[in-house]
Amino acid sequence: MNFKEIIKLRHDLHSLAEISGREKQTAQKVKQFLEPLRPLHIVENIGGYGLAAIFDSGKSGSTYMFRAELDALPLEEEIDIDYASLNPKVSHKCGHDGHMAILLGLAGIINSRRDLWKGKVILIFQPAEETGTGADLVWSDVKFKLLKPDFVFALHNLPGYPVNSIIIKTGLFCSASQGLVVKLKGRTSHAGHPEQGNSPLPAMVNLITFLQGLKDRVIGYNRSALVTVIHLQLGERAFGTNPGEGQVMITLRAHQQQDLDLMKSAIAQKVRKLAEIYDLSCSLDWVEYFPPVHNDELCVDKVHQAAHQLKLNIITQEQPFAWTEDFSHFTRNIPGVLFGLGAGEDYPPLHHRNYDFPDSLIETGINLWWNIILNGELSSSTEIAR
């Protein structure tokens, strides 16, 4: 295994950085690298520019799917590196370039050592993870339906944890979330004659106050839930106009789907009542739904086993993470696991301008996936040393 070649590839992918839903060149680059490695098929344009390479050992066995993400973030590259993003205002600040490089390195080993493994391996490169739409689009694509993986695996590099440590948890791993766009429409008027118009401002303030107390009111003390007002918009920069339209955008977050549902119904009821009281028209648009990620116990055991073989530090996460991952669109249908790969305790956080995927994780990532494949069939009898 030539890790230097894979690191070079990671840098090439870094410089190609494309935003969610527009990962055409990145997908092309991935395809070009995979083609000589003799996959059974390469399936393109799954749920957008998503791409899957299916490798067949020729021997019977389960089908394992490993996921990486194609997309970068709409953030300017501000660090001075010789493989900096070529696209203005787009850069890989979440390490998806590294996740792709790990799968591509794995592809080389899978191909060259077909004698050592069984069943099938699917390497999937999903689009648009950052906007929470990609995994759902892939899952819903008829081309994906044909792939039928038995188990799904994904890792995400995690700054704030020791480098190359494994951060993992059985069951609920990270939260469910739901975006909401509330639009309230009254009537504009001259700024000097608010009595002739109907600004949605009082209803917006009332709604915000309600949202701030919502968790306590409907969820209670000991369960985790969170309402974040992520965007407000009222009127325009027009000092002569009393505004007639406003928007409140929020993200709901909870460990349990039922708590998300409780908050959703309380908010919907409140918005409709406010619209009635303040004589406004209203709309509620539920967007960017992330189901919770539930890690399958056997899949978690497989990660433990491989990590143990590689002498990696395992950190068992006690509480589910507050963040969400659209990998949940796979794990809610197929047994699977998502876990963190520590990027360094003092490493810049994900999405931070100083962040760049640490190349030292590439070898660990490849070896983890390769050991999981080598260890073979998932069953409760697999020997586990923790």
Added chain:
Amino acid sequence: MNFKEIIKLRHDLHSLAEISGREKQTAQKVKQFLEPLRPLHIVENIGGYGLAAIFDSGKSGSTYMFRAELDALPLEEEIDIDYASLNPKVSHKCGHDGHMAILLGLAGIINSRRDLWKGKVILIFQPAEETGTGADLVWSDVKFKLLKPDFVFALHNLPGYPVNSIIIKTGLFCSASQGLVVKLKGRTSHAGHPEQGNSPLPAMVNLITFLQGLKDRVIGYNRSALVTVIHLQLGERAFGTNPGEGQVMITLRAHQQQDLDLMKSAIAQKVRKLAEIYDLSCSLDWVEYFPPVHNDELCVDKVHQAAHQLKLNIITQEQPFAWTEDFSHFTRNIPGVLFGLGAGEDYPPLHHRNYDFPDSLIETGINLWWNIILNGELSSSTEIAR
């Protein structure tokens, strides 16, 4: 006087509609019409595309200035007329095309009947009235300083009043107003980790509540003042991000400058305290200041006299208007008058999509200005019949 030609000219100006500060073609059209009418000078590019034509009777006397506005509004033309705006999303919905046509019609009479009047007449076509910046820019332009008008006159067509009626008031005619942009800056974080960021939302809500009670708190019951929240902005449509920056934009309005000042200082103090309490940085940017329009008694008398001669209905406004007019940048320095010319009681309001300047006002407007010029010197001894 060929009023049909002037109405045609109004329609041509209507179709040229240009937004505030970009009235290049409109100013060019005005200039082309004025040139054959033998003004002493045409002064161009005053405070932007502003333009003044100076006519000299050759006889000693005062210098009267009459004002029209060049700019249209950033509103789509939605009515079906054969002289519709040629520019998408720009149209004359405040009747400035009509005000210009009146001055251009007046120019024809001034030129052809130089034997009948004395002194000088300045016709000024100011830019950017709608954004409240044009008159101030004209006033501050060294080219304007040389013109030295003795008296300044302007009319504005007013829907909601009987057609061709004169709506006028001595002293305070319309309000003073002041725009304010408050920016509050905290720190973004992941939407799932508001404890790691600092959203300006609570400070914004606190500020809005304060603004809603401000008039009662600092101005009192019997004086007129108004705070209008015209724009709110918090964060972006990014459901994964707890916002770090917010803006609150307001328009303050009062009859008295001292009340405007009281509100300004109370708000400035409150914003700074809130920033301290909530650990935010803040900025206050005072913009779009409109002084109050004070109508000079003698100038009002001149309008009364001319209106009486023309048998026009005079409506004496009891309370000052809530709206503002940047003509005040002239009247606070030079004796002058601004008054309304009724556009019809059931006429669509200014800035309304169905509004179009009523051509029936053009003849009245021209005759009013012409009579004021004919009546000659302003003095307290001018005979007035009300």
